[in-house]
Amino acid sequence: MKRRTFLEVSLAGAAGVLTSGLPKIIAAASTSKGEETFLLGGDVLVNRLGFGAMRLTGEGIWGWPPDRESAKKVLRRAVELGVNFIDTADAYGPETNELLIAEALYPYPKGLVIATKGGNTRPGPGQWVPDGRPEYLAQCVDKSLKRLKLERIDLYQLHRIDSKVPVEESLGALKAARDAGKIRHVGLSEVTVAEIEQAKKVMPIVSIQNQYNITDRKAKVALNYCEKEKMGFIPWAPIGGSRNPSLRNTGNALEAEAKRHNVSVVQLALAWLLQKSPVILPIPGTSSLAHLEENMAAAKLQLTPQEWKKIEDLAGKS
Numbered sequence: 001m002k003r004r005t006f007l008e009v010s011l012a013g014a015a016g017v018l019t020s021g022l023p024k025i026i027a028a029a030s031t032s033k034g035e036e037t038f039l040l041g042g043d044v045l046v047n048r049l050g051f052g053a054m055r056l057t058g059e060g061i062w063g064w065p066p067d068r069e070s071a072k073k074v075l076r077r078a079v080e081l082g083v084n085f086i087d088t089a090d091a092y093g094p095e096t097n098e099l100l101i102a103e104a105l106y107p108y109p110k111g112l113v114i115a116t117k118g119g120n121t122r123p124g125p126g127q128w129v130p131d132g133r134p135e136y137l138a139q140c141v142d143k144s145l146k147r148l149k150l151e152r153i154d155l156y157q158l159h160r161i162d163s164k165v166p167v168e169e170s171l172g173a174l175k176a177a178r179d180a181g182k183i184r185h186v187g188l189s190e191v192t193v194a195e196i197e198q199a200k201k202v203m204p205i206v207s208i209q210n211q212y213n214i215t216d217r218k219a220k221v222a223l224n225y226c227e228k229e230k231m232g233f234i235p236w237a238p239i240g241g242s243r244n245p246s247l248r249n250t251g252n253a254l255e256a257e258a259k260r261h262n263v264s265v266v267q268l269a270l271a272w273l274l275q276k277s278p279v280i281l282p283i284p285g286t287s288s289l290a291h292l293e294e295n296m297a298a299a300k301l302q303l304t305p306q307e308w309k310k311i312e313d314l315a316g317k318s
Contacts, residue, residue: 035048035274035278036048036049036299038232038278038279038281040113040154040155040185040206040207040232040281041155041184041185041204041206041207042206043184044113044154044155044184044185045111046084046085046113046281047082047083047084047085048085048274048278048280048281048282048299049082049083049270049274049281049282049284049295049296049298049299050083050084050085050086050087050234050281050282050283051075051078051083051085051086051087051283051284051285051292052086052087052236052283052284052285053075053086053087053088053092053097053100053101053285054087054088054089054092054097054285055285055286055287056071056074056075056092056097056100056285056287057092057093057096057097058093058125059125060124060125060126061091061092061093061122061125061126062093062094062122062124062125062126063093063096063125064093064096064100065096065100065287067287068100070287070289071100071104071287072100072103072104073104073289074286074287074288074289074292075100075101075104075105076104076105077289077292077293078292078296079105079109079112081292081293081296082296082299083296084109084111084112084113085113085115085281085283086101086112086113086114086115087115087116087209087234087283088101088114088115088116088117089116089117089118089120089157089159090116090117090118090140090143090144090147091117091118091120091121091122091128091159093122094121094122095143095147098116098144098147098148099147101114101148102147102148102149106149113154113155114148114150114153114154115153115154115155115156115157115187115234116144116148116153116155116156116157117156117157117158117159117189117209118137118140118141118144118156118157118158118159119131119132119136119137119140119158119159119160119162119170120159120160128160130159130160130161130162130163130164131162132158132160132161132162132164132165132167132169132170133162133165133169133170134165134169134170134172134173135173137158137170137173137174137177138173138176138177141153141156141173141174141177141182141183142182144156145182152181152182152183152184153182153183153184154184154185155184155185155186155187155206155207156174156177156183156185156186156187157186157187157188157189157207157209158170158171158174158186158187158188158189159189160189160190161188161190161191161195167195167198167199167202168198168201168202171186171199171202171203172202174186174203175202175203178203185204185206185207186203186204186205186206187205187206187207187208187209187232187234188205188207188208188209189208189209189210189236190209190210190211191208191210191222192221192222193221193222193225196208196222196225196231205231206231206232207226207231207232207233207234207281208222208226208231208232208233208234209234209235209236210222210223210233210234210235210236211235211236211237212233212235212236212237212238212273212280213235213237213238213239213240213247213269213273214247214254214268214269214272214273214311214312214315215240215247215252215315215316216237216240217316219235223276223277223279223280226277226279227277227278227279230279231279232279232281233277233279233280233281234280234281234282234283235273235280235281235282235283236283238269238270238273238282238283238284239266239269239270239284239295240269247265247266247269248265248266248291252265253314253315253317254268254269254311254314254315257310257311257314261301261303261307263298263301264294266284266291266294266295266298267294267295267297267298267301268298268301268311269315270282270284270295270298270299271298271299271301271302271303272308272311272312272315274298274299275302275303275308
């Protein structure tokens, strides 16, 4: 599906979109192609609003999703709506998330970029333990390639830096995998600027994935660094969740402002990320087709700088 048809399709099926918000979104449909896309690593073109597949698992990010067929429909619909950047990890399930993506989408459409991660083990539901041993990471890459049915992973991310293993050793394994043609580009997750610079002494780093959203901007320094270095910044929990309340919950400070612009709070939060920086690649995840449609329609919302400043200030007080 071409991007110019994206808005028409997404709004037509958007059970979760407030119908009164259509004029505001439609009016912004002339966004330039350059603002909608990002060149990852200088040679991988992605549409900036991607999809995070983590929620397509069982409770505690453990096991298969309760409704496997519905989960596959969500993945297929995301691609229909213009998503060509899907984020996953071997720790989601564990393993089931990567398998599900291959079940739903293989053979993959041309231009689809699947980013995965390794270096986080799962002793049980809701439990995460980093493992940055080079021999373990080498196995992780090979197993992800097999599960995803890929010959090369376009973006492989070190899920967490393991404090028990020198990062140079962990990245050494990923560098070897890249040199062998198994990985195209490498990214990091939950890192400081100092850690990024340390990693770049070993090999090029094209992106980072840190928690960041309109109500949680603690990663601002890392975002500014990515802008300067032209690296992708992938905000996880882009609409809250994890350590922050989800913006889908009622009673937050942005509700009135969203209503004034005839959109949902979630759409407002996603559109804020897209306008905040051209290097931001939001990956909102959901197991709901209605929420998926709502999320994707947010790409067409545009407000004035003054309106965004007001919204940002309101969110900062929440």
